[in-house]
Amino acid sequence: MADLADLKFCQELPKIELHAHLNGSLSDETLNKLLRRGPTNNSYASTIIGKGERRTMQEGFEMFRILHEIVVSPEIVVEVTKDVITDFALDQVKYLELRSTPRNVLSSGMTKRSYMEAVLTAIQRYREENEDRCRIDVRYLPSIDRSKSVEEAHETVKLAEEFSLSTNGNLVVGVDFSGNPHANDGADYIPPMMQARRANLHLAVHMAEVEGKKEETKKLLELLPDRIGHGTFISNEPGVRDVVLKKRIPLEVCVTSNIKTCTVPEDHTKHHFTWWRQEHQHPCIVGTDDKGIFATSLSNEYSIAAGALGLSRRETFNWSKEAIDHVFADIDTKSRLRQTWDDYWKSNLEVDT
Numbered sequence: 001m002a003d004l005a006d007l008k009f010c011q012e013l014p015k016i017e018l019h020a021h022l023n024g025s026l027s028d029e030t031l032n033k034l035l036r037r038g039p040t041n042n043s044y045a046s047t048i049i050g051k052g053e054r055r056t057m058q059e060g061f062e063m064f065r066i067l068h069e070i071v072v073s074p075e076i077v078v079e080v081t082k083d084v085i086t087d088f089a090l091d092q093v094k095y096l097e098l099r100s101t102p103r104n105v106l107s108s109g110m111t112k113r114s115y116m117e118a119v120l121t122a123i124q125r126y127r128e129e130n131e132d133r134c135r136i137d138v139r140y141l142p143s144i145d146r147s148k149s150v151e152e153a154h155e156t157v158k159l160a161e162e163f164s165l166s167t168n169g170n171l172v173v174g175v176d177f178s179g180n181p182h183a184n185d186g187a188d189y190i191p192p193m194m195q196a197r198r199a200n201l202h203l204a205v206h207m208a209e210v211e212g213k214k215e216e217t218k219k220l221l222e223l224l225p226d227r228i229g230h231g232t233f234i235s236n237e238p239g240v241r242d243v244v245l246k247k248r249i250p251l252e253v254c255v256t257s258n259i260k261t262c263t264v265p266e267d268h269t270k271h272h273f274t275w276w277r278q279e280h281q282h283p284c285i286v287g288t289d290d291k292g293i294f295a296t297s298l299s300n301e302y303s304i305a306a307g308a309l310g311l312s313r314r315e316t317f318n319w320s321k322e323a324i325d326h327v328f329a330d331i332d333t334k335s336r337l338r339q340t341w342d343d344y345w346k347s348n349l350e351v352d353t
């Protein structure tokens with residue numbers, strides 16, 4: 001069985017990360033560095049769900065509140081964004097779509113606008129400082145947080161539109177809809193998402209992450225989002241799952257996140273993505289969600305997902321390459337990425353097969 005895609009293989013494999021929330025992705029090192037500078041925050045210890053541990057959704061969302069108390073100024077946003085990009089680059093991620101909710105913080109004077117500027121500054125700075133090493137393309141998807149008001153969602157979309165134009169559509173390529181899935185009615189946020197669509201922004205929409213959201217999911221699907229975040233309970237609902245299958249809307253799959261927030265069984269082979277992929281060859285994209293909180297990495301998620309399906313190295317390589325089809329960047333970026341995968345294949349795997 002030497003041909004199976006083990007963790008070491010997945011660590012070396014070039015990868016695409018399309019489902020990463022900035023503040024949930026902060027490493028231990030980044031957090032400790034920030035905490036050493038300020039008054040010690042004892043609640044910090046609870047922002048990581050260790051190996052084998054599980055939490056309720058509510059507890060999970062409490063962790064974001066703590067993280068948001070630490071990431072409070074544009075300077076810190078620049079710093080953590082660069083750190084997170086570096087972490088992904090070191091994990092052989094070649095293209096990253098980072099999502100994050102712009103926030104106003106009264107105490108530091110940070111605004112939604114300066115938050116977004118900070119994320120974009122970090123992306124540009126990382127690129128300048130790492131011209132030839134660790135090549136990674138990064139894009140930003142501003143997030144709509146469904147626990148906040150619809151008015152705030154409109155503000156976020158307006159800024160996303162503005163920054164997309166001012167960066168020639170090269171950096172802000174879409175909008176993410178996320179937040180506590182128990183909060184509010186997701187359908188209320190359809191108008192701001194339609195506004196994003198009209199502005200040529202792509203849509204990545206969290207839906208059916210928890211049970212009992214059939215009506216909401218149905219309405220969100222009418223938007224025909226470009227990608228679905230989780231979609232954990234869609235396969236149980238014939239009415240909605242048929243739309244997803246027919247339109248071939250890709251699912252962003254975050255196995256460790258779902259297990260640790262208790263929405264799926266612990267057995268990886270029972271995760272919903274196995275049904276979509278094995279029974280329907282439906283496009284599924286492996287992601288981390290919140291690599292900091294869930295103490296994981298994209299390599300780890302690939303080795304779990306490939307292991308659940310018993311995939312060979314070649315099949316796992318093809319799967320990671322398939323993700324290129326679903327990135328929100330332009331066709332030139334896609335071609336460049338395909339070239340990177342082909343080069344990797346020639347120098348590392350061709351001889352094995």
Ligand SMILES: CC(C)=CCNc1ncnc2c1ncn2[C@@H]1O[C@H](COP(=O)(O)O)[C@@H](O)[C@H]1O
Pocket residue numbers: 021022023024056057058059060061064099100101102143145178179180181206209257261289290293
């Ligand atoms: C409980 C838990 C960790 C769940 C993981 N599944 C998730 N479902 C929905 N929204 C999420 C999830 N993980 C992160 N987010 C969103 O991402 C935010 C954190 O990243 P950021 O501050 O936007 O940069 C959270 O406040 C939340 O709005």
Ligand SMILES: [Zn+2]
Pocket residue numbers: 019021178206229289
């Ligand atoms: Zn998510």
